[in-house]
Amino acid sequence: MKKLLPALAVDVVLVIVFCAIGRRSHDEANALAGLASTAWPFLGGLAAGWLATYALYRKKFDALSVVPTGVLVWLTTLVVGMLLRVVGGQGTAFSFILVAATVLAVFLIGWRAVYAAVRARTTR
Known part of the structure; x- marks a missing residue:
C-alpha cells in the first residue's frame, strides 16, 4: 500500500504533463482552464x-509493475x-x-520500466 500513492501521484503528474505539452505545442491560450479541459478526460x-x-x-x-499495471493503466487511460x-x-x-498513445505509453509504462531496471541493478 505504501507504493500505491506515490505511483498514482507519478501517473497523475505525467498525464497532466502530457496535456500541458500538447496545449503548449498548439499555442493554446487560457492556461489553467484550458489545461483542466484537456486533462479531465x-x-x-x-x-x-x-x-x-x-x-x-x-x-x-503491484502499482510499480510494467505488466500488468503499466500496460493496463496506459491502455485504459488512452x-x-x-x-x-x-x-x-x-x-x-x-x-x-497515435501521438497520445505513444506519449502516454512512454510516460505510464516508461517510468515503471526505468524503475524496474534501477531496482534490478541495485539489488545485484
Missing part, C-alpha cells in the same frame, strides 16, 4: 485504469480518455490518437 481514464487493474489483480496488485473527449465534444483525430 485522461485523468478520468487514468482513474478507470487504476480501478480496473486493482480489481483484476487485487491479490497480486481508450477511456478518448471516449470522454468524444463525450465532451473534443477532437479525436487519428494523428492525435
